[in-house]
Amino acid sequence: MVKWIIAHGDSDGICSGAVALAAYKEAKLFFSHPTGLAEDIKQVDGDVIICDIALPARTLNGVLEELVRIKGSGHKTIYIDHHPFPPNFDPEAFPWEFHHSLSASAAEQTFSTLEDRLTLDFSRVAIYGAIGDYLDRTPNIDEWLMYWDKRSLYLESGLLIRAIDSMGRNHDLKREVARYLANNNLPSQDEKLVRRAIAEAIRDEEMRSQVKEVVKVVGEVAYVLDLDWSLSKSAINSKALTGTQVGIGAETRREFIDMSLRTHSERLDLNRMVLAITEKIGGSGGGHPKAAGARVPREKFQLFVEELNRLISEALKEPTVEY
Ligand SMILES: [Mn+2]
Known part of the structure; x- marks a missing residue:
């Protein structure tokens, strides 16, 4: 049983985390990033899913050592990512469950990987994440879109992504969002999230005209x-x-x-x-x-x-x- 989910803190990472949480309701969700990963996974003491975190060139050995430790204590790691490999990494030598594609978002791959444990309802969370990383034009997503009205998904993903933009490094808020999505709720149903998204959109428009000037x-x-x-x-x-x-x-x-x-x-x-x-x-x-x-x-x-x-x-x- 997966006990830990570690994801990146951007919209694709949060949606990946939400999809993984929907599949493993009891798991704990944490956020990390490439340079912090080697340190952050030291706390892992059970099966873990790692989503949307690029393998770091500089601390690669630190990450691999921790994955060996996790395996040694009888637990498994599912690593899901879509970032290019660092030059010193050999995917053949990676002895854990590894899902990697350069052309599909982490959210899409997380849904595909855990599909057996999920209903098609959660494909929309994967689509929000894919849009967040501009990777929504893939064969899987085309297929999942047949289950939805695309126009509603654009509204939901727009609200979600703009709201996440406004959260900076506030991991507690992001965890709340992931939980909320994992419970099959819509971004448009949460008034606070909608207000955040609108405020962010207004600031975007102001900043856009400042970019023009400078x-x-x-x-x-x-x-x-x-x-x-x-x-x-x-x-x-x-x-x-x-x-x-x-x-x-x-x-x-x-x-x-x-x-x-x-x-x-x-x-x-x-x-x-x-x-x-x-x-x-x-x-x-x-x-x-x-x-x-x-x-x-x-x-x-x-x-x-x-x-x-x-x-x-x-x-x-x-x-x-x-x-
Ligand atoms: Mn991503």
């Missing part, structure tokens, strides 16, 4: 620095409002600059670009082809933007295959 463009890269808004939303809006290929939302954190990067382009791989640039100029980063994060020394940020623009021009110059 956004800077370097070739195909648009960025905003220290806007005091969600980095991912800053990235998306910088890109969208300037018609560039890549947007960056960045903020100064002491001697570093943290950032979120987004692109809509099928021809760019931000994960690889960020790894290549930080390898060269210092810092760290990674993520998905279309959505990545990075941290660089403060004085290297301009150089980072210029290097990124150079890699983008190179990638766009390469001829694409015509069919």
